Amino acid sequence: MGETSHRPKSLLEAVELTKRFGSLVANDRVSLAIRAGETHALLGENGAGKSTLVKMLCGLLQPDSGELLYEGVPVVFPDPASSRARGVGVVFQHFALFDAMTVVENVALGLPGHQPLSVLAARIDACVHRYGLEVEPYRRVGELSVGERQRVEIVRCLLGDPRVLILDEPTSVLTPDESENLFRTVDLLTAEGRAVLFISHKLDEVRRLCHRATVLRGGRFIAEVDPQQESFASLARLMVGADVPRTPRAATHALGEPRLLVRHLNLAGDGSRGSALHDINLEIRAGEIVGIAGVAGNGQTALFDVLSGERTVQDRESIVISTVPAGGFGPTERRALRAGFVPEERLGHAAAPDLCLSDNVLLTTHGDGQIVTADIIRRSPLFARFKQIVKGFDVRFGGKDPKARRLSGGNLQKFVIGREVLRDPVLIVVDQPTWGVDASAAAFIRTTLRQRAAEGCAVLVVSQDLDELLEFADRIAVMSEGRLTEPVPVEETSREAIGLAMGGAHRAAGEGSHAA
């Protein structure tokens, strides 16, 4: 870095911050400088230390060593209120909102001093107009969509007139449209001379939006780069530390008999968005991976629930697992047909957070007849299976048999997938296999699923990550508003065609294929 002798003045600067949690060094001498008027990216994988750094920037955590400079002057933020008073506003990934309260009450809680709610509501309206952030002041936050909640957070920050706005993984919860709106707002903010710290691991966004990028990996500062000058691959290499392996696509192999047959599957909604299914038809045969693409909230969760047996359907014939009509079966009966299911939410759905890992093994294997016989849990086969999962799927953790919540996202996901794969299923349904998982673990999971398919398993993958599906699925269907398009072989489709279908174009294009 040759130009260090004369740097433009930074608004907020972190100098060699270190933070330890026990033996783990979450941030190891990390530096970061944010200038006025720029959008600065903080780039790194899950577990790279981004969140820890942000928490130190806003006073939620205190660094063990190193210092913060505000306009070149050392500052200490003992708590979030003090950083806010100096003009540092944060929109967290997990929103700091109060569901039972109205938007305006939520905003009032983030501002110092007292002002009448009616005055505040008028200020919110003004802010909404200026930055194009649609928010209604008197609605209850609990009723809002994720995108709206994020806008409430941003408005709350902006009313504090921050000079630095920190957005922690803001697009991870947004639809592409909502993301576009957010980018426009960010551009307006930097045009006013504010600085935006944009935390992300999505390279395309960073390259589009950001003027500079600081890359973290494993808790360390790796580089500060101009993302416009970097290629996709070079940024990925900085972030991951190695070339990201691509899942080898199997040479065409013969497909076996159908393992999952879905015919005219309908499900009434409960009124919430994306809870109804309309005439779903799908066939998956042994040896293939079928991907279901789509923006979150278009019925994927309902589809998973109905396939896994968490919700049953009247028409038993509408779901057939290896020739057995299974529509009325619960999860255990479906698992007895050698089906395996991995839900989206790892902690709380796939795994019980406060049970140790070996007990979590039992959650899906209790009906298989090997570990539980005559209602007695047999410890030695249980631990044998537990060790087999840990070893075979490279699940890393501290201690001998920790609670599930102690594992990182990637390791827990490997555990959950391993638990299903070692049951030797003929059908695996996975919802969001690599969501929030670091790139190397994600590659491992994809390779594993690919391998199972080659060994004759039928695999259904629901994912919002289109790149992932294009990389390792054999056929791709698109889910939109509770309807599913006909799966198309990957080589016969394109990103554009799928993108169109995600937006609901199936209603025009897919009519013929759905007529039964």
Next chain:
Amino acid sequence: MLDAAIIGAVLASVVAAATTLLLASLGELVAERAGTLNLGVEGMMIVGAAVGYVTAYGSGSLLLGTLAAMLAGVTLSLVFAGLAIGLATNQVASGLATTILGLGLAGLIGSGFVGTQLEAAPVLHIPGLTELPIVGRALFGQDAFVYASIFLLVAVAYVLARTRIGLVLRAVGENHAAAHALGHPVRRIRTLAVMFGGACAGLAGAHLSLAYTPFWASDMTAGRGWIALALVVFSAWRPLWLLAGAYLFGAVSILQLHVQGFGLGIPSQLLSALPYLATIIALVVISALKHGQGAPASLGVPFVPDR
């Protein structure tokens, strides 16, 4: 034939019976809206009753007795706060321990005073209003505790709904992690709310031993602290419903005494259970109608800020 004077007297005793519950449950409501479930109400109440009685007996001053009772309630609430907020222990266990400790302490404090008696707190007459037919004595012929309970109710309702302090307190009870991230001092606010609850429970105890039944008996709270806790839950954490619940309970418990007096042949145990039954049924109906709202989302969850 019941004449107006009798009805007036019955109404007045209903108000008096309800006041103990209203005071104790108001304090607990504030603590719970801030996210702490303090099951120590019964213990704080009985310690308040004992300390209040002993102080008033010794000094001859009801005011001093009342203040001492509140202080005793606050002191015991700080034991709970130290455990449940300071050390983030399980709130249910800490609250139960507080009640057990309180019952024991109160028995010890009052042991030399069993069988003694005090003159009840004086009725504060409001000239012109107390003489109103039927409701006059019930509304305007009461002791200072009754007026204080109504004042506190209005104050709590107003502060919770309309002031910034109330907003912050509700926010802490709703989502302590978010409140912390926004820079609100979660543990300090919770401790203050629990102390307010302790003061109110102490005041309720003083009402018992200085006004309602002005003598000392070691079990004189007779589970009223638990009723107060139940009222908070069934009122769906809303002060005005709390008022309704407390007065309903007071009304049925006085009326069943009178019914027992008439000798209708209904087993007295059944009649004694009536206030509990009536309150539970009424409040279950209320909370069922208001479904989906109520419990502060962080209620009972220990808060530990990450460091």
